[in-house]
Amino acid sequence: MIKIRNLAVRIGDRVIASVPELDVTAGECVAIVGESGSGKTTTLLATLGLVEGAAVTGEITLGGVDVLGASPAELMSVRGSRAALVMQSPQAALNPTMRLGTLMRRALARHGVKGDEARRKAEDAVAAVLLDTAILRRYPHQVSGGQAQRFAIALALALGAEVVLADEPTSALDVTVQAEVVAVLRRLRDERGLAVLFVSHDLALVSTIADRVVVMKEGAVVESGTAADVFDRPRDAYTRELIAAVPRLPERPAETAATPPGEAGRTGEEET
Amino acid sequence: MSEPVVLGAEAVTLAYGSTAVVHDVTLSVGEGGTGLIGESGSGKTTLARALLGLLRPRSGAVRYGPRGSDTADLASLDRKGWARFRGDVQPVFQDGSEALDPRMTVEASIGEALTTHHRMAGNARRERVTALLEDVGLEPALASRRPHQMSGGQRQRVAIARALAVEPRLLVLDEPTSALDVTVQARILDLLERLAGEHGLGYLLITHNLGVVDRLCRTSHVMFAGRVVESGPTTELLTRPAHPYTLALRDAVPRLGGEPPRPSGRTEAVPAETGCPFRLRCPLAVDACREEAPVARDLRGRMVACHRAEDVLAANEVPHAPRQ
Amino acid sequence: MLRYLTRRLGQAVLVVAGVVVLTFVIMRLVPGDPAVAYAGPRASPAELAAARAQFGLDDSLPVQLWKYVRDLAGGNWGVSLHTRQPVRDDLFQAFPASLELVGAALIIAIVVGIPLGVGAARFKGKFPDLSIRVSSMLAVSIPVFWLALALQTVFASGLGWFPVAGEYDSALDKTSPLHVYTNITAVDALITGNWPILLSALAHLVLPALVIAAYPAGVIAQMTRASLIEESARDHARLERALGFGETSVLTRFALRPALNPVLSLIALVFAYSIVNGFLVEAVFNWPGLGRYAADSIRSLDTPSIAGVTLLVAVLYVVANLAVDLIQGVIDPRMRAR
Amino acid sequence: MTVSASPEAPPVLRRTALRHLAGVDRLAMVGAVLLALIVLAALLAPLIAPYPDDGGSATHPLDALLPPSGAHWFGTDQVGRDVLSRVLYGARTSLLIAVAVLVISGVVGVVLGVVAGYAGGWVRDVIMRVTDVFLAFPALLLSLALAVVLQPSVTTVIVSIAVTWWPWYTRLTASVAASVSTRGFVDAARCLGVPAPVIAIRHVLPNSLTPVLVQLSLDGGGVILTAAALSYLGLGAHEPTSEWGLMVQQGQSLFTTDWWVVTFPGLAILVTAFAFNVLGEGLRARLAR
Amino acid sequence: GGGKVRGAEDSPQPGTSLSAADATFTYVPNLDVVTDWDPASSYSNEIIAMENVYESLTRYNPQTKKAEPRLATSWTSTPDGKSWTFTLRSGVKFHTGKPLDAAAAKAAIERTIEVNQGAAYIWGAVDKIEAKDATTLVFTLKYPTALDLVASAGYASYIYDTTATTDDLNKWFNAGHDAGSGPYTIDSWQKGQETELTLKKFDDYWGGWSGQHYSKIAFRVTPELTTAWQLLQRGEVSFVQRLNSQLFAQASTTPSVQTSQTPSFQNLLALFNTQSGPLKDVRLRQAVQKAIDYDGLIAAIKGSGVAASGLVPGGLLGNTPGMTPKQDLPGAEALLKEAGYGPGGKQLDLTMTYAQGDSDQDLFVTLLTSALDKLNVKLTAKPLQWTTQWDQGKSKDESKRQDIFIMYWYPDYADAYSWFVNVFHSAEPISFNLSYLKDDAIDKEIDSLPELTAIDQPGAEKAYADLQNKIINEQAAVSALFVQNYQRAYAKSVEGYVDNPAYPNVVFVYDLKPGA
Numbered sequence A: 001m002i003k004i005r006n007l008a009v010r011i012g013d014r015v016i017a018s019v020p021e022l023d024v025t026a027g028e029c030v031a032i033v034g035e036s037g038s039g040k041t042t043t044l045l046a047t048l049g050l051v052e053g054a055a056v057t058g059e060i061t062l063g064g065v066d067v068l069g070a071s072p073a074e075l076m077s078v079r080g081s082r083a084a085l086v087m088q089s090p091q092a093a094l095n096p097t098m099r100l101g102t103l104m105r106r107a108l109a110r111h112g113v114k115g116d117e118a119r120r121k122a123e124d125a126v127a128a129v130l131l132d133t134a135i136l137r138r139y140p141h142q143v144s145g146g147q148a149q150r151f152a153i154a155l156a157l158a159l160g161a162e163v164v165l166a167d168e169p170t171s172a173l174d175v176t177v178q179a180e181v182v183a184v185l186r187r188l189r190d191e192r193g194l195a196v197l198f199v200s201h202d203l204a205l206v207s208t209i210a211d212r213v214v215v216m217k218e219g220a221v222v223e224s225g226t227a228a229d230v231f232d233r234p235r236d237a238y239t240r241e242l243i244a245a246v247p248r249l250p251e252r253p254a255e256t257a258a259t260p261p262g263e264a265g266r267t268g269e270e271e272t
Numbered sequence B: 001m002s003e004p005v006v007l008g009a010e011a012v013t014l015a016y017g018s019t020a021v022v023h024d025v026t027l028s029v030g031e032g033g034t035g036l037i038g039e040s041g042s043g044k045t046t047l048a049r050a051l052l053g054l055l056r057p058r059s060g061a062v063r064y065g066p067r068g069s070d071t072a073d074l075a076s077l078d079r080k081g082w083a084r085f086r087g088d089v090q091p092v093f094q095d096g097s098e099a100l101d102p103r104m105t106v107e108a109s110i111g112e113a114l115t116t117h118h119r120m121a122g123n124a125r126r127e128r129v130t131a132l133l134e135d136v137g138l139e140p141a142l143a144s145r146r147p148h149q150m151s152g153g154q155r156q157r158v159a160i161a162r163a164l165a166v167e168p169r170l171l172v173l174d175e176p177t178s179a180l181d182v183t184v185q186a187r188i189l190d191l192l193e194r195l196a197g198e199h200g201l202g203y204l205l206i207t208h209n210l211g212v213v214d215r216l217c218r219t220s221h222v223m224f225a226g227r228v229v230e231s232g233p234t235t236e237l238l239t240r241p242a243h244p245y246t247l248a249l250r251d252a253v254p255r256l257g258g259e260p261p262r263p264s265g266r267t268e269a270v271p272a273e274t275g276c277p278f279r280l281r282c283p284l285a286v287d288a289c290r291e292e293a294p295v296a297r298d299l300r301g302r303m304v305a306c307h308r309a310e311d312v313l314a315a316n317e318v319p320h321a322p323r324q
Numbered sequence C: 001m002l003r004y005l006t007r008r009l010g011q012a013v014l015v016v017a018g019v020v021v022l023t024f025v026i027m028r029l030v031p032g033d034p035a036v037a038y039a040g041p042r043a044s045p046a047e048l049a050a051a052r053a054q055f056g057l058d059d060s061l062p063v064q065l066w067k068y069v070r071d072l073a074g075g076n077w078g079v080s081l082h083t084r085q086p087v088r089d090d091l092f093q094a095f096p097a098s099l100e101l102v103g104a105a106l107i108i109a110i111v112v113g114i115p116l117g118v119g120a121a122r123f124k125g126k127f128p129d130l131s132i133r134v135s136s137m138l139a140v141s142i143p144v145f146w147l148a149l150a151l152q153t154v155f156a157s158g159l160g161w162f163p164v165a166g167e168y169d170s171a172l173d174k175t176s177p178l179h180v181y182t183n184i185t186a187v188d189a190l191i192t193g194n195w196p197i198l199l200s201a202l203a204h205l206v207l208p209a210l211v212i213a214a215y216p217a218g219v220i221a222q223m224t225r226a227s228l229i230e231e232s233a234r235d236h237a238r239l240e241r242a243l244g245f246g247e248t249s250v251l252t253r254f255a256l257r258p259a260l261n262p263v264l265s266l267i268a269l270v271f272a273y274s275i276v277n278g279f280l281v282e283a284v285f286n287w288p289g290l291g292r293y294a295a296d297s298i299r300s301l302d303t304p305s306i307a308g309v310t311l312l313v314a315v316l317y318v319v320a321n322l323a324v325d326l327i328q329g330v331i332d333p334r335m336r337a338r
Numbered sequence D: 001m002t003v004s005a006s007p008e009a010p011p012v013l014r015r016t017a018l019r020h021l022a023g024v025d026r027l028a029m030v031g032a033v034l035l036a037l038i039v040l041a042a043l044l045a046p047l048i049a050p051y052p053d054d055g056g057s058a059t060h061p062l063d064a065l066l067p068p069s070g071a072h073w074f075g076t077d078q079v080g081r082d083v084l085s086r087v088l089y090g091a092r093t094s095l096l097i098a099v100a101v102l103v104i105s106g107v108v109g110v111v112l113g114v115v116a117g118y119a120g121g122w123v124r125d126v127i128m129r130v131t132d133v134f135l136a137f138p139a140l141l142l143s144l145a146l147a148v149v150l151q152p153s154v155t156t157v158i159v160s161i162a163v164t165w166w167p168w169y170t171r172l173t174a175s176v177a178a179s180v181s182t183r184g185f186v187d188a189a190r191c192l193g194v195p196a197p198v199i200a201i202r203h204v205l206p207n208s209l210t211p212v213l214v215q216l217s218l219d220g221g222g223v224i225l226t227a228a229a230l231s232y233l234g235l236g237a238h239e240p241t242s243e244w245g246l247m248v249q250q251g252q253s254l255f256t257t258d259w260w261v262v263t264f265p266g267l268a269i270l271v272t273a274f275a276f277n278v279l280g281e282g283l284r285a286r287l288a289r
Numbered sequence E: 001g002g003g004k005v006r007g008a009e010d011s012p013q014p015g016t017s018l019s020a021a022d023a024t025f026t027y028v029p030n031l032d033v034v035t036d037w038d039p040a041s042s043y044s045n046e047i048i049a050m051e052n053v054y055e056s057l058t059r060y061n062p063q064t065k066k067a068e069p070r071l072a073t074s075w076t077s078t079p080d081g082k083s084w085t086f087t088l089r090s091g092v093k094f095h096t097g098k099p100l101d102a103a104a105a106k107a108a109i110e111r112t113i114e115v116n117q118g119a120a121y122i123w124g125a126v127d128k129i130e131a132k133d134a135t136t137l138v139f140t141l142k143y144p145t146a147l148d149l150v151a152s153a154g155y156a157s158y159i160y161d162t163t164a165t166t167d168d169l170n171k172w173f174n175a176g177h178d179a180g181s182g183p184y185t186i187d188s189w190q191k192g193q194e195t196e197l198t199l200k201k202f203d204d205y206w207g208g209w210s211g212q213h214y215s216k217i218a219f220r221v222t223p224e225l226t227t228a229w230q231l232l233q234r235g236e237v238s239f240v241q242r243l244n245s246q247l248f249a250q251a252s253t254t255p256s257v258q259t260s261q262t263p264s265f266q267n268l269l270a271l272f273n274t275q276s277g278p279l280k281d282v283r284l285r286q287a288v289q290k291a292i293d294y295d296g297l298i299a300a301i302k303g304s305g306v307a308a309s310g311l312v313p314g315g316l317l318g319n320t321p322g323m324t325p326k327q328d329l330p331g332a333e334a335l336l337k338e339a340g341y342g343p344g345g346k347q348l349d350l351t352m353t354y355a356q357g358d359s360d361q362d363l364f365v366t367l368l369t370s371a372l373d374k375l376n377v378k379l380t381a382k383p384l385q386w387t388t389q390w391d392q393g394k395s396k397d398e399s400k401r402q403d404i405f406i407m408y409w410y411p412d413y414a415d416a417y418s419w420f421v422n423v424f425h426s427a428e429p430i431s432f433n434l435s436y437l438k439d440d441a442i443d444k445e446i447d448s449l450p451e452l453t454a455i456d457q458p459g460a461e462k463a464y465a466d467l468q469n470k471i472i473n474e475q476a477a478v479s480a481l482f483v484q485n486y487q488r489a490y491a492k493s494v495e496g497y498v499d500n501p502a503y504p505n506v507v508f509v510y511d512l513k514p515g516a
């Protein structure tokens, strides 16, 4: 689905993101983590050929298309139909003056799907993300954040995208709503083999759903590998610091015995 | 240290314009940490602003004073009373870059507090600024910087130093770390914990991070849609929630290396206008929830506003909560 | 939406009230005794007293203000000193022509300005952008009275493409008389199918309308550009690009609508501004609008007329703003939710 | 233990509009340079004008309406004055008017705006409604009405334009100040117990200034155009003051016969207004980033 | 159907084309045409229409310098000049359809005298009017006067049908009706429109319509001179009332256009306030007189005027050569110093009002302000509409009056008396004596002028010279700046145009022939 080799994004002489190697295959969920400004978003956008005002070098293949070498028309036809984007802030990512259905219809028409078929695809996709089709008649400000995020995923489905690139898709959401969105993504991955490349700074969340993890710091990849490897045997000091900083919760009763009041959180104290 | 003080909300209702966003909330902050958790937009910041005297309650009162009976309503304070209150209660806000005047140097920002409360100037002031910076783990050289020349963590430390400059007795911490990277977050929390211990400060800690309250707060309050739905000892609350919202919250938090978070029900619904505000999301909602808004009641050492709190508790004793 | 509307309406009424008071204050400041001006040089003391009574000059200021407001509300805008007609009739007579001119100018400005703004945004930083920015800024900076002279000299008397001055060829009144409904010549000609007059009116309209259109076209282009660039940097535009839409589609089919809001507010502003700008242009093109009336009023210190013109334009401004609020509601659903 | 500074400071508003110059685009630089030249021309008018007396009260009716030549680059006007000299002196009048109007209305507007924005409540409502009333009069219209009341002069022009100009800054400042007032550092200052007027002056005012400064530079052109229009209508500057609008008005009927009398002052207005506009737009774009 | 039809009611049906005989004469004035339709009181710009709608008993001929027949075919006076008998043209009809006879003429003049507005003073000498028979009108005068000239006046001399309506005649007139006997009658009048007024031929005009005449006159108001010129150049209009000298020069070399330049009876006066304000001090008035750059002004207006010698323009009895003033700045400075002003002294602030939109006056203002500026005198000159300027000048509150009042003056009939009796004779309330001069000796001398003119021309000549010396040099109440040249430009197709300076700006359209 996605194949990145020696990607480097530069503004002036500053490298704001460099990724030596990153692959995402069907049905796989890959996470990029790292501190703020470490180049996560940039990497994601570069994959779609959407970085502006910066020089991109290296090799990016997206759904079989060489992103850096492709003509604008080729790029435009890959975007949406093969790879779709889900962004951080749910409402801001949708055009405020347009009903969700209109956006969906236009996007489908852009990729050659029209009329009844378009309506059917739209409704199917919306149903697949567990939304009511009535949502298509709403404006973005009339839907909740979770709905908006799921609609963004529905857009990807309707267009037949094989990979979803998600930039902190749940960081603006309440944890209970986050759980909802994550569940939908997981289900689509299991049922349809959807590939997901997502950016997050929530290590705990990443640890629960990602197959593989890429850790970035100051524009460079410091560690990557399977989730199990990275979390259980972090090789890089920064990765270890990240993992240590994840706040611990009192475990659920099913998993651990109740801890005495006031002591529960101290188990995972980081070493400073 | 002088006698302990309390700051409390008594049946406070808060509104922006004509829309009330906090309804009839009662809580108090005294010794030790008090946590306030809840989803985004549930009114935590609004409540904090009222406790800081920045927002007048539409009804109810914010009371402040020495522990005991002689607390005063903020609305009735005179100038001296306000001055004392300002000297005793200080905030640390979410975003350090927001909390510092972008045009002021660190020294000027902290100095403003010193001048206002201790009439310090000149060298004395400069020395005190240096001491405070060292106290929060910053180099004195930072004194001449402006906010945009510092990292988020540094800014947040400056904000804390400024609050401490007043020598307050209570801190109101409104998501003091959520704008920061996780690695920095941890350090700031360590710092707060240490300082609160050293200075014997009481604090209200607002966050939506359950791990953080668990670590820093003895008692906690859970807010949903402008109401406190559950309060009690933090560990108790998190291990055996009595309110379905607390439960959902707890279960939805991803745990490092744990299971993927489980969705709890119909998450898209907005808070209900009538009856229990949570009922549209609640997997346990029954007719009663639609008809009557639950009032907070005492249940095994905590206050909870739910018709079905007993069932929640009962269900939570066994490994997996039953779903309807 | 309804509540939002009533609130805006309430505000508008307040503003109009303030406008009336301010106008009244300015009127009272104008030197010269309107009664003397009205009654004429050889008026007897009795006639003068009558005139004074007619103008209510004997009352105390608050009473005068109250009577003024009452009269205005009752449709009595006073009597012009220099035309000796009721001011309201004068305004009814002069205003449609101004409206025609400014309306045409604004249509030109919108039709030209918005596409230019879109073009500039589309090619941001490139040559088309630079040239559009420079020309729109020139359009905004050029003094209208000077532009009017220049265009008239070049295109009317020099090249002879357009008539020099006037609203339409009045000789046509005899061959194809115009039935008047709105008093706006071009509109009347259009709705009655009077093609000769319509053609003549449009030909006469071109130059003055272009002159007045220069400023609004410039600011509209600038605002459209800035607003579009801002809108196209928003998250939703990124999503639209990611959906496979090209840059032009993103701008015109997605970003333009939300970007139009500030442009619309601007149009309300430049509408009133253009009417006043028209005052400077009407003289050059012999346009029988408010401009000449205002100029005459001012040169004859004709307080009721000055007040009338001032009031009319100010009220128009308020109305235009209300209208824009409504349109914004239609274009942007977020507004309706407010 | 210190947290290292992030590699690049976030783009926050810098101290003054002037600092923005560093980052504005080339077009805006052209504006700045033009404006600097015009200011220089105005300041040095007595030195660089070929016939400095012609900028004032000299007249040479016998040399009236000479076309541009080596002796008179811009020709002479109806009473034989050197048009170039008068255009140069006119820059003084126009810039004086622009600066005075912008300073007066800027100060009034910003003060009221900060009060409205910071105080909020009914204070804000009252100020904003009054502002709305003044806004309902297009600048030229109210200036026209006022200029009739007052004697025509440069002072009148300044006063009557300023009267219609301040509300823009009040409106702008009020909205900026209102949003600044909700920012954390204002709350923090309130929590420190800093008195409200001090907060308004020390924290709200400086942080609300940048957009107003940009708007001021953007409006320079508008003021010059309005002043020229007033003079053009005979309600502004008058003889023997050199003023561009007045020059256009007086030369208007010569447009087809002696074009230079009208064209050069008209161009001077155009170029100056253009310079202000370009510069202001550049600053605004810079601010939006 | 529906809707008001713009233009006249009797418009032809759509589609009919104009025949050559329907030629329209389009006159371009630079100000609104009509302020007062009442022929008794009309005293303003509407003369350009009125003279084509109304007629007087006689008309002045500037070539012969004599009154010629108009409604009166002949007239005689007694040797003492106190009784005048006019024989009226018979068969003349008013536009109302009623016949114009001696009784109607008597009624018209008597109403004008009674209304006593505008130029009604011209009939001041009349004691009694009798209509002896249908065509004989006899005037008995209080003192001798050249009544044939009076009857040719541009204002207040019209003969009109006083019985045109039973309602208030003044109101009826001002609703846009006329009751004249002239060749044209009102077709449509829309104040504020570009084509404010159109006149159409009166079919029953006594002169008949057998020859080639214009059948319509349109007045197209054009404030901008360049616009007017461009309209003429494009052939859209027939006649431009006023151009500046530059445009006039251009016009005289433009093939499609004809021009005419005629010395007028109209001069530009600067009246100094002798009663209030700083100019009360005669030294200051004299200083201002000396500061004026008369030669510069003549040069600057480039042919649209000639130097004035005294108050009375050439060609009129009373014109006194050798009174052309010169600028004298050192003299002015000395006088100012004497009064405590001038360079190094106090700044003297003066106010001046003048007519909006007259480029020659603009030039004068420029020159005077500049000259005075050098003398540390700050002159604030305010352009106003005539009526406003006039109202301010007449203000009862002396503090509201200006220090210098600029106006053109021309006689209401071809006689210099008008300058003196109207402008410098003391009057209460103030009318045109806007220098506020109040001097018994001067008044007395002015009062003697009509009789002297009628019976002792050399005596009159002397009296005029003496008066001008007193008013201009001794009292320094006025400066005569220049005598205007009428510079007209009109279409090549207009044939037979002659400017008649006794009727400023009037075109007697009936006398013209529409050419190709």
Ligand SMILES: Nc1ncnc2c1ncn2[C@@H]1O[C@H](COP(=O)(O)OP(=O)(O)OP(=O)(O)O)[C@@H](O)[C@H]1O
Residues within 6 Å of the ligand: A011, A016, A017, A034, A035, A036, A037, A038, A039, A040, A041, A042, A043, A052, A053, A201
């Ligand atoms: N258009 C741009 N111009 C200049 N700098 C940019 C641009 N886009 C990104 N950067 C810089 O590149 C670096 C990487 O940015 P990026 O947005 O990829 O980080 P991120 O890891 O997504 O951070 P966050 O977690 O805050 O979203 C940052 O330092 C950022 O300031």
Ligand SMILES: Nc1ncnc2c1ncn2[C@@H]1O[C@H](COP(=O)(O)OP(=O)(O)OP(=O)(O)O)[C@@H](O)[C@H]1O
Residues within 6 Å of the ligand: B016, B021, B038, B039, B040, B041, B042, B043, B044, B045, B046, B047, B208
């Ligand atoms: N200044 C304001 N004017 C109007 N409404 C406001 C204002 N500030 C907050 N609100 C609304 O009040 C409600 C409570 O906001 P508040 O900021 O107190 O929530 P919070 O719990 O602090 O959320 P978060 O976790 O996102 O900080 C929200 O619905 C918010 O939209």
Ligand SMILES: [Mg+2]
Residues within 6 Å of the ligand: A040, A041, A042, A167
């Ligand atoms: Mg990012």
Ligand SMILES: [Mg+2]
Residues within 6 Å of the ligand: B044, B045, B046, B174, B175
């Ligand atoms: Mg908050």
